Amino acid sequence: MTPELNELKVEPRLWINGVWTDGNGTVIVTNPATGVTLAEVQRGGADDLRRAIDGAQRAFASWSHTPSAARGELLKRAAALLTARRNTLAALLTREQGKPLAQALGEVDYAASFFQWFGEEARRLCGRIQPHPTPGFEYLVQPIPAGVVGLITPWNFPLAQGAKKVAAALAAGCAAVWKPAELTPLIALALAPLLAEAGLPPGVLQIVTAPGRLVGEVFTNDPRLRVLSLTGSTETGRTLAAAAARHLPRVSLELGGNAPFIVLPDADLEKAASDLVRLKCLCSGQVCVSANRVFVPASRESEFLDHLQRPWLKARVGDGLQDGVDAGPLIHHQACQQVRKLIEDALSQGAEVVCVNRTHEADGSLAAGSFCAPTVVRGVRDDMALAATETFGPVAPVLTYQSVEDAVCRANATPFGLAAYVYGGDLARARAVAEALEVGIVGVNEWRPLRAEIPFGGIKESGLGWEGGEEGLHEFVVLKTIALPRPRLDLDGRRDP
Ligand code: NAD
Numbered sequence: 001m002t003p004e005l006n007e008l009k010v011e012p013r014l015w016i017n018g019v020w021t022d023g024n025g026t027v028i029v030t031n032p033a034t035g036v037t038l039a040e041v042q043r044g045g046a047d048d049l050r051r052a053i054d055g056a057q058r059a060f061a062s063w064s065h066t067p068s069a070a071r072g073e074l075l076k077r078a079a080a081l082l083t084a085r086r087n088t089l090a091a092l093l094t095r096e097q098g099k100p101l102a103q104a105l106g107e108v109d110y111a112a113s114f115f116q117w118f119g120e121e122a123r124r125l126c127g128r129i130q131p132h133p134t135p136g137f138e139y140l141v142q143p144i145p146a147g148v149v150g151l152i153t154p155w156n157f158p159l160a161q162g163a164k165k166v167a168a169a170l171a172a173g174c175a176a177v178w179k180p181a182e183l184t185p186l187i188a189l190a191l192a193p194l195l196a197e198a199g200l201p202p203g204v205l206q207i208v209t210a211p212g213r214l215v216g217e218v219f220t221n222d223p224r225l226r227v228l229s230l231t232g233s234t235e236t237g238r239t240l241a242a243a244a245a246r247h248l249p250r251v252s253l254e255l256g257g258n259a260p261f262i263v264l265p266d267a268d269l270e271k272a273a274s275d276l277v278r279l280k281c282l283c284s285g286q287v288c289v290s291a292n293r294v295f296v297p298a299s300r301e302s303e304f305l306d307h308l309q310r311p312w313l314k315a316r317v318g319d320g321l322q323d324g325v326d327a328g329p330l331i332h333h334q335a336c337q338q339v340r341k342l343i344e345d346a347l348s349q350g351a352e353v354v355c356v357n358r359t360h361e362a363d364g365s366l367a368a369g370s371f372c373a374p375t376v377v378r379g380v381r382d383d384m385a386l387a388a389t390e391t392f393g394p395v396a397p398v399l400t401y402q403s404v405e406d407a408v409c410r411a412n413a414t415p416f417g418l419a420a421y422v423y424g425g426d427l428a429r430a431r432a433v434a435e436a437l438e439v440g441i442v443g444v445n446e447w448r449p450l451r452a453e454i455p456f457g458g459i460k461e462s463g464l465g466w467e468g469g470e471e472g473l474h475e476f477v478v479l480k481t482i483a484l485p486r487p488r489l490d491l492d493g494r495r496d497p
Contacts (some may be wrong), residue, residue, distance in 0.1 A: 001038075001039055002038055002039070002091075002092060002095055002186075003090050003093070003287075004088050004092035004190075004454060005039065005053065005090070005092070005186065005190075006021060007093065007164035007228065008085065008087050008088055008089065008190045008194070009193040009373070010186065010189050010190050010192070010193065011031075011043040011189075012039040012040065012042060012156045012185075012186065012189070013041070013042040013189075013257070014042050014048055014052075014054055014126035014206075014208050014209065014242075015192035015205075015207040016048065016051060016200075016203075016206050016208065017050045017059075017188060017202045017203045017206070018133050018196060018202025018203065019202070021048075022042050022410075023041075023042040023043045023044040023045060023048050023208075023209070024043070024045040024048065025042075025043040025045070025046070025048070025067065025142065025184050025209070026040045026041060026043055027041050027178070027185070027186070027209065028038070028040055028041075028044045028356065029041055029183070029185065029186060030322070030332065030379065031095050031096070031331045032042075032097070032098040032328070032329040032331055032332060032370045032456050033318070033319040033320060033321075033369045033371075034099050034183045034319065034365070034366070034368060034369055035369060035370075036370045038095055038096060038186065040200065040211055041185050041186065042209065043188075043209055043210055043211070043478070044208040044209060044210040045210070045214070046214060046217075046218050048210070048295055049177070049179075049208055049210060049215060049218040050218065050222070052177045052206035052208050053148060053177055053206075053218075053222055053224060055202070055203040055205055055206060056175035056176065056177050056204070056206055057148050057175070057224055058145060058149045058203055058318065059175045059201060059203030059204045059258075060145070060148055060174065060201065060204075061173040061202060062132075062143075062201070062205060062214045063170075063173060063174075063175055063333050064145040064173040064174070064175075065173075065174070066486060067275040067373055068122045068123050068125055068171070068173065069122070069123045071089070071122045071170060071171055071173065072118075072119040072120060072121070072122030072123050072160070072171060073076060073119065074119070074170075074198050074199045074364045075116075075118055075119030075122065075146065075170060076115065076116055076120070076165055076199040077173055077199065078115045078119075078167075078194060078195050078200075079113070079116040079119060080112075081194050081197060081198055081274065082099060082111060082112035082115060082194065082195070083108075083109070083112050084107060085107075085194070086105055086108040086109065086112075089104075089108045089187065089190060090104035090107070090108050090322070091104070091159070092186060092190060093107060093108065093159055093187045094320040094328070095321065096158070096187055096322055096418060097155065097184050097187070097331070097385045098284075098320055098328035098329045098330070098353070098369075098370075099157055099282075099283050099284070099320050099328045099329065100281075100320035100326060100327065100328050101186070101320055101321060101325075103283065103320070103328075104320065107159055107160050108159060109159045110163075110450075110452075111159045111163035112163075113160075113368070113451070113452040114160070114167040114452045114468070115163060115166070115167045115485040116452070117167070117452035117453055117468070118167040118168050118170075118171035118452075118472070118473060119167070120170060120418045121470060122172075122382075123170040123475050124472075125143050125171075125473060125477065126143070127140065127141045127142040127143055127174065127479075128141045129141075129253075130481075131186050131415060132483060132486075133212070133475045133478060136482065136485055136486055136488070137414040137483060137485055137486060138303055138483075138484065138485075138486045139481055139482070139483050140481065140482045140484070141480075141481045142479065142480050142481070142482070143172075143474075143477040143479055143480075144173070144477060144478055144480050145172050145223065145476065145477060145478075145479070146172070146226040146227045146248045146250065146476050146477055146478050147172055147174060147175075147226035147227070147395065148174065148176070148177065148224050148225055148448075149169050149174045149175070149176050149177070149225060149227040149228070149229060149476060150176075150177050150215075150219040150225045150228045150229070150249075151165040151166065151176050151177070151178040151179065151229050151230075152178075152179045152215060152216075152219075152228070152229070152231070152240075153165065153170065153178070153179070153180050153185040153188070153230075153231050153232075153260040153333055154169070154181050154213070154231055154232050154233075155181035155331055156283050156287060156331070157185040157283070157287075158180060158181060158184035158185075158187045158188055158290075159187045159188070159191070159421075161231045161254075162178060162180060162188050163191075164193065164452075164467045164468060164472065165178070165229050165231075165438045165467070166178060166191065166205060168467070168473050168475060168476055169221060169227070169229075169476045170200070170204065170205065170473045171473055171476075172476035172477045173476075173477075174227070174476045175203060175204045175205070175206075176204070176205050176206070176290045177206045177208060177219075177225075178205065178206065178207050178208070179207075179208055179210055179212075179215045180207065180209060180211070181388050182209055182210075182211065182212075183331055185207075185209040185314060188207055188209075189207055189209075189354060191205075191207070192205070192207050193425060194341075201294075202420030203478035203485055210251060212232075212236065216236075216239060216240050216243055217243070219240075219244055220240065220244050220247065220249075221246065221247075222244035222247070223247040224354045225247075225249050226250065226253050226478075227245055227247050227249055227250045227251075227252060227475065227476055228240060228249050228252070229253075229465075229475065230251075230252070230253050230254070230255075231253075231254040231255075231288075232254075232255065233255060233256050233290060233390075234255040234256040234461050234462070236415070237255040237463070240253070241253065241464075242289070250465075250475070251464060251465075252464060252465035252467075253290070253458075253463045253464045254456075254457060254458065254462075254463045254465075254467060255288070255392060255418075255458055255461065255462050255463045256288060256416060256418070257288045257289055257290075257292070257416050257417075257418030257419055257461060257462050257463075258269060258292045258293065258388070258389070258414045258416040258418075259289055259290060259291050259292050259293070259419040259420055259421065259439070260291075260292070260293045260294075260407075260410075260411035260420050260421070260437070261276060261279070261291035261293065261294045261420075261421040261423075262297055262407050262411060262420070262421065262422050262423070262433060263294070263296045263304060263421065263423050263424075264278070264297075264409070264423060264424030264425070264426075264429065264430060264433065265297045265299070265300060265424075266424055266425035266426055266429075267423040267424050267425060268423070268425065268445075269300065269303055269304050269307045270307045270421070271445070272304070272423035273304060273307035273308040273311065274307075274311050274425070275309065275312040275421075275445075275446075275447040276291060276294065276396060276447070277308070277312050277315060278293050278447055278448075279421070279447045279448070280374065280394050280395075280396055281315055281326045281327040281374075281394070282448075283291070283328075284317075284327045284329065284330055284372070284374075285329055285391065285392065285393045285394040285395065286330060286331060286392050286393065287355055287373075287392075288390075288418055288419070288462075289418060289441070290391075290392075290417035291396065291421060291454040292387070292390060292397070293380075293382075293389055293397055293399055293411070294396050294397060294398045294399065295399050295400075295401050295407045295410070295411060296398060296399075296400055296401070297401060297402075299399070301378070301398070301400050303381040303400075305354055305378065305398070305475075306377070308376060308396070309354065309355045310398075311354055311378070312374065312376055313357050314373065314401060315327055315356055315357060315359070315372065316359050316375070316408070317345040317357055317358075317359045317360040317361070317371060317394075318359065318360050318363055318366060319365070319366060319369070320327075327365065327374060327394060328368045329360075329366075329369045329371045329372075330372050330393060330394075331370065332370050333370045334374040335370065335372070335392065335393065336370050336371070336393075338392075338393070339372050339391060339392070339393030339394075340352045340372065340433075341465070341496055342385050342386045342389070342391055342393075342395070343375055343377060343386065343395060345384065345385050345386065346377055346384045346385070346386040346387075347377070347379055349381070349384055349390045350379055350380050350381075351377050351378065351379040351380050351381075351384065351386070351397075352378050353375060353376070353377055354376040354378050354398070355375070355376050355379065355492075356373045356375045356376075357373055357374040357394075358373050358377075358443045360373070362371075362441050362476075366417060372393055372416065373392060373394075373395075374394035374395070375394070375395050375396075376395075376396045376398065377395060377396070377397050377398065377434060378398045379452075380397040380398060380399050381399070382399065382410055382413065382492055383399070384397075388414070389444065390416070404429070404433060405495075408433055408437065410438045411437060412438045413418075414460075415458060415460055415461040416458070416461055417438045417458055417459035417460035417461070417462045418439055418441070418458040418459075418462035418463070419439055419440065419441050419442070419443070419445075420437045420439045420441075420442045420444045421442070421444075421446075422434050422437075422443070422444050422445075423444075423449060424444075424445070426487040427444070429445065430444050430445070438455065438459060438460065439458070439459065440457050440459050440462065440463070441456055450468070451468070452468050453468065453469060454468055454469050455467070455468055455469035455470075455471040455472065456468050456469075456473075466477055
């Protein structure tokens, strides 16, 4: 057990109906930087999941009728509590997920911003009166909470991905059953006592650690769940969407990406290179919006690589709890093997290693950690697996292009459509390139464009629906329209002169 769990009043169990309960098995959670066991966490079975849904259904009856302003105030209190405990939460997040403490603090703040944002948006969820073509009638168009919702999140941003969904669902008046990733359940469970302290009634948010496949089966077999919101791989999204055909809940999917990072011929190469290093250090590249293909003009490739090598090799890889660490381990050893396999495959087809950052190797205490040396590879072709699949690791595959049009067409030649980055001096051209890219979000001369106030979602096989912005709230409401006669006071002709 870590000291943070005590301080945050977290028990490694299931949170159902406002109390900690046992499941029917356990899962071991380890620190990926050291291999040390952090906790043995209770794992729910099908009965636990159904019990959680039963409780959420009961809680929904009153939560959905709580005034939206009161729901919003509660969420804003939760944002304040997250901020007040950011150091402890971030330390737990680093221990469990591996990302450096500074990034973990950023994730806690990002999570708090969703509670704040949806806390504010709750009271702005309005319907409308629509004129009726028949005299004496009108339409009331009302947004109403969708019902009980099932939320499923991955391990890379285990607090923020949950916060985006939980805050939006609760603001809309839904009750939720949240299934965090089994590799990182502790930081998710930390939200339970915090929300209870903010005043959330028991049952409105249930947190059940359980195997993904089982959760998918239980959620899609239960007609009471009216929204299923998943952040995960495209493969999991496909499986969940197919199974959801049974009872047709709304399916909201934030899935994989293959982001192009396009350096235009007139870009500030030093800035582009240093931003690329920051982007690839973020969660060690295990991010759906991480740069997966770096397109540079052939005529400026060697200059760009010169600018890239310095900050790439200067970044410090290590245990995220130590000062000055820029990138942590990958989530487990299998993830490292997968990344190395992709690099070796590219090298066997003619690509070349430009530089490798081995800073973590100097620290013997990290020998058991799942570290993967950040690597820049050049000579990568579009058809190599390193460029065609989501790498999810600290690799920068560099591809060259002859014309900007060629770069854009190749950037779009993927089934994914999540994020993209464009670096250029002429903003009109950079904007035109951004407009031509088939993705949900583009950063122009910016490596981290995501915020609570903007909608984020993928197109093509990167997803369905939106998180953040006002759109994020609409994922959890349904519209109900009532056509009815307009009440009219009979003034008995008294208005007439
Ligand atoms: P994953 O798809 O393996 O798992 C995600 C979650 O789904 C986990 O909680 C897992 O237990 C659960 N799950 C697995 N199989 C399931 C099933 N059959 N039914 C229901 N739930 C199931 O993904 P991961 O490895 O945890 O995360 C990495 C992936 O997530 C990457 O592809 C990444 O791009 C994507 N991702 C997308 C976004 C986004 O906003 N678009 C954000 C973060 C991560």
